[in-house]
Amino acid sequence: MTPDHHRSNVSLARRAWAIRRNAVRMGQVQGQGYIGQALGVADVLAASYFHALSYRPDDPEWEGRDRFLLSIGHYAIALYAAMIEAGILPEQELETYGTDDSRLPMSGMASYTPGMEITGGSLGHGLGIAVGMAMGLKRKDNPAFVYNLLSDGELGEGSTWEAVQSATQWKLDNLIAIVDVNDQQADGKPSDALMQMPEAPRWEAFGWFAQEVDGNDIDAVVAALDAARHHPGPQPRVVICRTTMCKGVPFLEEREITHFVRVEEDEWDRALAILDEGKPA
Amino acid sequence: MSLGPNSRRTPKNVARSAPPMGGARTSAMIASLDAEGRATKPAPFGHALAELAQTRDDIVGLSADLSKYTDLHVFAKAHPDKFYQMGMAEQVLISAAAGLAKEGFTPFATTYAVFAARRAYDFIAMAIAEDNLPVKICCALPGLTTGYGPSHQSTEDIAIMRGMPGLTVLDPCDATEIDQATRAIADHPGPVYMRLLRGQVPDVLGEYGYQFKLGKAQMIRDGGDVLFVSTGLMTMRALDAAARLQKDGVEAGVLHVPTIKPLDEDTIAEACGKTGRLVVTAENHSINGGLGEAVAGTLMRRGLRPAFAQVALPDEWLDAGALPTLHDQYGLSVDAVVKRVKGLL
Ligand SMILES: Cc1ncc(C[n+]2csc(CCOP(=O)(O)OP(=O)(O)O)c2C)c(N)n1
Ligand SMILES: [Mg+2]
Numbered sequence: 303m304t305p306d307h308h309r310s311n312v313s314l315a316r317r318a319w320a321i322r323r324n325a326v327r328m329g330q331v332q333g334q335g336y337i338g339q340a341l342g343v344a345d346v347l348a349a350s351y352f353h354a355l356s357y358r359p360d361d362p363e364w365e366g367r368d369r370f371l372l373s374i375g376h377y378a379i380a381l382y383a384a385m386i387e388a389g390i391l392p393e394q395e396l397e398t399y400g401t402d403d404s405r406l407p408m409s410g411m412a413s414y415t416p417g418m419e420i421t422g423g424s425l426g427h428g429l430g431i432a433v434g435m436a437m438g439l440k441r442k443d444n445p446a447f448v449y450n451l452l453s454d455g456e457l458g459e460g461s462t463w464e465a466v467q468s469a470t471q472w473k474l475d476n477l478i479a480i481v482d483v484n485d486q487q488a489d490g491k492p493s494d495a496l497m498q499m500p501e502a503p504r505w506e507a508f509g510w511f512a513q514e515v516d517g518n519d520i521d522a523v524v525a526a527l528d529a530a531r532h533h534p535g536p537q538p539r540v541v542i543c544r545t546t547m548c549k550g551v552p553f554l555e556e557r558e559i560t561h562f563v564r565v566e567e568d569e570w571d572r573a574l575a576i577l578d579e580g581k582p583a
Numbered sequence: 584m585s586l587g588p589n590s591r592r593t594p595k596n597v598a599r600s601a602p603p604m605g606g607a608r609t610s611a612m613i614a615s616l617d618a619e620g621r622a623t624k625p626a627p628f629g630h631a632l633a634e635l636a637q638t639r640d641d642i643v644g645l646s647a648d649l650s651k652y653t654d655l656h657v658f659a660k661a662h663p664d665k666f667y668q669m670g671m672a673e674q675v676l677i678s679a680a681a682g683l684a685k686e687g688f689t690p691f692a693t694t695y696a697v698f699a700a701r702r703a704y705d706f707i708a709m710a711i712a713e714d715n716l717p718v719k720i721c722c723a724l725p726g727l728t729t730g731y732g733p734s735h736q737s738t739e740d741i742a743i744m745r746g747m748p749g750l751t752v753l754d755p756c757d758a759t760e761i762d763q764a765t766r767a768i769a770d771h772p773g774p775v776y777m778r779l780l781r782g783q784v785p786d787v788l789g790e791y792g793y794q795f796k797l798g799k800a801q802m803i804r805d806g807g808d809v810l811f812v813s814t815g816l817m818t819m820r821a822l823d824a825a826a827r828l829q830k831d832g833v834e835a836g837v838l839h840v841p842t843i844k845p846l847d848e849d850t851i852a853e854a855c856g857k858t859g860r861l862v863v864t865a866e867n868h869s870i871n872g873g874l875g876e877a878v879a880g881t882l883m884r885r886g887l888r889p890a891f892a893q894v895a896l897p898d899e900w901l902d903a904g905a906l907p908t909l910h911d912q913y914g915l916s917v918d919a920v921v922k923r924v925k926g927l928l
Contacts, residue, residue, distance in 0.1 A: 332609050375734055400610045407903035408610045409731045414903070423734025424697065425671060455648065458670035461702075488648045489656075489668060 314520045315582035317387055318348035322550050323577050324383035328399035328406070330570035335400070335408070338547040338554065338563035340380035342484050342518070343451075346543050347384040349523040350449065350480070354531065359389035362417040369435055371419045371450040373428020374482075378410030381418070381451075390417040426459030428452050429479060433468050436477040436538075447531065451480045455487040457501075463508075469538035470509035478530045479510075479540040482517065484547050488561045501542045510540050517543025551576055610730040610903040616780055616816060617906065623783040624758035628721060629657025631765035632691055636662045641689045642769065645669050647676040653693035653723045654781040677703040680718045681710035689717050689769060696722035696737030696778060704743060711774045712749045718775075719768050725754065725778035725815060726867030727896055727913060732903035738896050742872025744776045745844050752844040753777040754815035754866070754874075755795070758784040760841060763795035771797060778815060787819050788839075800847040802854065806834035809924055810854055813865035814840045814874045817894065817915065821865050824920040833928065836860075843874055848881045855882055855889050861927060862889045867915060870895040892927055894920055 325340035350370065351357075357367040372381050382399065385391045391406075398404035405415050409423040420431050432450040439446055456462050469477050483501060485491050505512040511533045515522040523543060530539040548554035548563060551573045557563065565573070636642040636658065648671035650656040659666035669676045673694050680690035692699075699707065699722045711718045722740070729735045744752045751773060755764045761784060768775045791803050803818065804825060811821035818839045825835035838854050840847065855862045855878070862882075864875035875893035882889065896913050910916040914923060 332611060334609075334611055375732075402610075402904040402908050404610075407732055409734055409903065411732055411734075411903070413900075421732075421734065423732065424701070426702075455671045458648065458672045460672060460674050487671060488652060489646070489650050492670075 314348045314352055317352045318344045319582050320387045321347055321383045324386050325379050326573050328379050328396045332400045335379045336376045339377050341549050342545040342547040343380050343482050345518050345520045346523055349520055351384045351388050353524050354527040362390055368446050369419050369448045371428045371432050372410050373422045374453045375409035375423025382406050385417050425456045426461040429462050429465035433465050436474040447476050449478045454483040454492055466508045473536040474538045475536050477538040481542045482545055484545045505540045511537045512540045514542040517545035518549050609905050618785045621785040624786050626654035626657045627758040627761040627784050628765055628779050629654035631762045632658045633661035635769050643688050643690050645680055645692045647671055647673045647694045649694050655693045673698045673703040674706050677706035678710050681716055684716035684718050691719045693721050695724045696740045700740035708747055712747050715749055715773055720776045721779050723779045723781045730904045730906045733900045736901050738869045741868045751775045753842055755841050756818040757788050758786040759789045760795050767797045798842045800838055800840040800850040803837045803839050806836035808833050809835035810860045810862050811837045811865050812878050815867045817865040817867050820917050823917040827921050846877050851881055852885045856887050863892045865894040871898050
């Protein structure tokens with residue numbers, strides 16, 4: 303049974319384009335936001351929300367849904383953008399992004415936003431909660447998957463690795479971690495100063511089924527998510543997505559990239575115009 | 584199996600409906616406090632530590648992927664060989680600082696207050712405080728200094744740090760005090776938890792000729808009707824509130840208490856013991872377990888019973904939103920403090 307948001311003939315490239323566009327519009331409302339991250343992860347979210355995940359846009363708490371946990375609260379702008387495209391959140395609401403009384407706060411929280419499974423922001427919580435939800439689904443004989451989108455920064459937290467080991471121990475084949483490796487953290491690039499480590503081998507060493515893909519290649523992400531869902535082994539699965547911050551808006555991609563990419567006031571419209579020129583079919 | 588609905592949302596979520604459109608205020612992370620028209624100094628903590636390290640080889644700095652956001656990057660730039668970037672890993676940040684201290688160094692470890700107080704608490708307790716090691720844990724975003732929501736709002740750090748034996752707990756007010764306190768804690772032989780304001784930090788105490796003394800409360804201004812007993816940035820607010828109250832004929836004093844533990848009980852008791860003065864504690868922290876309750880305990884133990892009120896954050900998970908909105912909403916703004924005091928008189 304294919305849900306509507308999958309059956310439709312809208313291409314995944316077009317979905318990713320819409321996610322980028324929604325995110326830029328939200329950034330424009332505030333004159334700021336984690337737009338570099340949103341543009342970078344848009345293709346991963348398109349593949350997740352319009353190919354892999356099962357959900358009902360009008361019933362975000364449907365018991366049969368796949369759970370998608372965003373541990374990186376600051377990426378909320380990206381998830382709101384995807385949930386708007388998916389019809390879970392109304393499009394006009396993006397104009398409230400980050401304002402007082404909005405349901406779309408800058409840092410994603412379960413108590414504010416329909417479809418937001420957990421409160422992120424204190425990084426390193428998502429995978430542990432995902433372990434428990436995957437255990438809970440198994441106890442209920444519910445065949446849904448638990449996805450957790452985490453960041454390369456979160457791989458620094460000890461709690462992440464406790465969860466990694468636990469997932470193996472409990473044979474959580476219904477757990478799919480997606481790691482956005484954008485080579486960026488708050489103080490700089492992990493590859494420069496913070497940590498340099500080949501990703502897939504260390505997850506494999508912990509007993510996970512690991513794949514590493516170009517996270518801005520939608521077909522590659524789709525194939526990896528399919529393989530993750532259909533892998534016959536009893537292990538938890540991880541898809542490591544190498545992404546480029548600011549992807550899709552070349553003048554931002556070329557700027558000196560930091561954790562918080564500065565965008566000048568007039569540049570939001572420029573970014574939208576560039577996206578619109580490249581609108582996919 | 585009869586299990587409830589698959590997720591147990593807080594009532595808040597159920598109640599939240601789509602808000603009206605428009606509005607320009609932001610729940611963005613604001614890592615520097617709005618100076619509200621005052622003079623400021625840049626990165627007082629980072630500059631003080633960088634200067635200290637010119638003559639002290641025992642000083643080292645560590646951060647958990649937040650050097651830029653705790654002003655430690657100033658130190659790191661001046662002394663790259665004395666700086667350790669630990670990555671986003673608060674537990675090893677604290678444990679490694681303990682290890683360096685055991686080898687004779689004086690480590691300054693930085694992160695946001697929430698992550699030290701919540702994630703690394705056990706490591707601070709057992710690796711540092713129980714061993715009485717001279718680690719200085721210096722943390723940005725104290726109390727309600729970001730509109731980003733509970734993940735970054737450190738509303739209970741003082742309560743839990745106060746609960747730890749042997750730990751000195753500081754909440755400095757401004758740039759002048761952060762500069763002086765950084766130097767003072769570097770000389771202090773034990774472990775310290777210090778809250779930090781960072782970025783462009785307002786400077787107010789300089790004009791009062793203030794000099795920080797570890798463990799001492801100091802009267803910044805005196806007044807016979809009301810006594811604010813305040814700490815951290817609330818001393819700035821109390822001074823502004825006192826000036827406003829004076830225009831309405833109310834004389835308010837401000838006793839500034841930067842060292843919350845050990846508490847200067849003698850000075851506090853003496854000031855609060857003056858008869859007829861309403862005592863109002865003011866802190867950028869939960870009403871539970873912070874300065875207000877510490878002062879109340881002191882007064883009770885000493886048999887003093889002044890009229891007493893607490894300006895503090897409520898025992899709630901605070902909203903996300905623009906910081907000025909939230910300071911009004913939760914009673915920390917000058918307007919809110921003045922209104923509160925007038926209502927009590
Ligand atoms: C436990 C915890 N420690 C520190 C922070 C502060 N912080 C927010 S984002 C961030 C960088 C984390 O790396 P990543 O998510 O990869 O950042 P990005 O790719 O968005 O630059 C840090 C250190 C946090 N939110 N949570
Ligand atoms: Mg990153």
